[in-house]
Amino acid sequence: MSTEGAVSRLVEVLESEADLYVEMRTVLQQELDSIAKLDVTELESAVRAKETLVVEARLLEEGRQALAKEVAEDLDVDDDEPTLSRLGEALGTRGRSLRGAQARLAARVGAVRALRAINNAFAGESLAQVQATLSLLGRLATVDATYGPGGPAGTPGAEGGRLVRRSA
Secondary structure (H helix, E strand, C coil): CCHHHHHHHHHHHHHHHHHHHHHHHHHHHHHHHHHHHCCHHHHHHHHHHHHHHHHHHHHHHHHHHHHHHHHHHHCCCCCCCCCHHHHHHHHHHHHHHHHHHHHHHHHHHHHHHHHHHHHHHHHHHHHHHHHHHHHHHHHHHCCCCCEECCEECCCCCCCCCCCCCCCC
16 A cells, blocks of 8 residues: 555544544443433443443554554654654655544544543542442441340340230
8 A cells, every 4th residue: 555545544544533532422421421310221331332432442543553554664764653743744744634633533532531530530429429328327237226036125025036925
């Protein structure tokens, strides 16, 4: 594949990644909404969708890295893992579309990172509240029982679970 063809394909991969991050942002927003609504079914659906998008992102990233190496070799850029910035510089004016695609992807990745941080903080706060509630319930359960098998605790004659009637 020619250098121009590889650059064109690289730009396509970057645009696909950028689109994927738009989808990821939507899924993260759904995840946040489901946590706020305490909707476990919707949360599970969002998590599954997020996992699918992560797999797709990995595949696109692998393709991007392979194409970047190919372009770097074509341009004689000495770098084992060439960056998009470095390739854009090496391409000069021919790298305008590459730099534009890189900027769009970077902006979308930044938006996803910000929303992910919000989700993590919100989920952490929710988990802390659940743990506090469980702790409170655990302390309440350790209080001496008011009633036992034989009736009210400490009642004479209510031993062994049988009521003993005493006549006067």
